[in-house]
Amino acid sequence: MLKSLATHPAFRTAAVLVSVAVAGTLIGMGWEEARYGGTRTELERAEAAADELDQETPRGSGRSKQDEAILARTLSYFPPYPNGGRPEALAADYLGPGTPIAVSWFATKDSSDQVLTHYRKFLLDEGLPVVGLRFNDNAGYVGYWVPKDDEVRLMSTLRQGDETIVFVSSARMRNYLERAASRVPAGVPVPKGLQDAASLSLKMEGATNVTVTGRLPDTALPDAEQAYAALLRDQGWSVTEARQAGFQETELTLTRTGLRGQATLRQPAAQRDVEFHLSLMRAQGAP
Incomplete structure (x- = not known):
């Protein structure tokens, strides 16, 4: 008997990565509902630490070197979304030693399903082993696992109001x-x-x-x-x-x-x- 695909390391890692890449933590609840107090989040603390380490901004880009590095670690594996806004860096390497992770994001007026369908087709056309899950009409993820690097690369979606936030992430989660x-x-x-x-x-x-x-x-x-x-x-x-x-x-x-x-x-x-x-x-x- 074949085991459920949920036992495959790519699927198990992806399910958890969605959460640490922000989208999973907000499934079914508005961002405002998650904000209970004035304490900075783990992601905000990571961003602040990165800004302290490197404030130098490449000429003309409007982004720090740290942000450019995060974008390179995430966006290199997926083509730009046709109807997407300007991508921005979110955070990196905030899960402790031995767990490289980078997360960026962009917004689009298109639905969650439109984004997921677009990237699923791209991955299939490239012959990549697709992992993915549609949580509901407003949230899901699609991506693939690279066995050689033990790395999962995902596009996670979260629909809020009249726009969809897309989180682009890459991580090696086994140690975590x-x-x-x-x-x-x-x-x-x-x-x-x-x-x-x-x-x-x-x-x-x-x-x-x-x-x-x-x-x-x-x-x-x-x-x-x-x-x-x-x-x-x-x-x-x-x-x-x-x-x-x-x-x-x-x-x-x-x-x-x-x-x-x-x-x-x-x-x-x-x-x-x-x-x-x-x-x-x-x-x-x-x-």
Whole structure:
């Protein structure tokens, strides 16, 4: 029997990389909802540190050398989006030693699906091994894994209002996952029987975002959905369910005082495993 693609290192790394590349932390919630206080985020601290290291700006570009380096590390692998705005550097190497990562972004009026479809076609035309996931109408990712370098390169989308923010990232996450993914934090609700769990916590402004990915083996999507929703309600969560038309996946929005999250359960065709992804925002001081 073939294992679910969710167990493949490229898919597991990509699922976590989306979160640390910003898009995953905001799936299902507005950026404003994530801003609980005045503390600088990890990304803002990384940007500030980079600015202190190198303030020199190349003539005519309007960008620092640090920003130019970040853009080179991310945009080199994808062609410019036809309807995209000017790309900007976001942050780099903020996950500690041994985990090279770079993130840039641009905005477009096109939908999330338009962006993902465009880059998926490009990758397929180039003969690259595509990884990707559509979380909902407003968010998803597409990219590919380079086995030789153990590097994942992604385009992650997040639709907000009348524009889509596209995060372009490249990272070698194996060391970070080995350090940070072994345990799911206490109080984070995950389905019973979850296997190959990868957990990551990212401090934001006055809040912490926790991402958990994994798989539920040898089960059907309706059974997994029903069992997880029942577990959440037993633990005092308010749950809203939404099925994605045309996709073998279900979204669950879960809320409790000071906590808000979105879980995606997905079963690819001809697979016996259900893929699980949870993004949970915990406000500072929440129980």
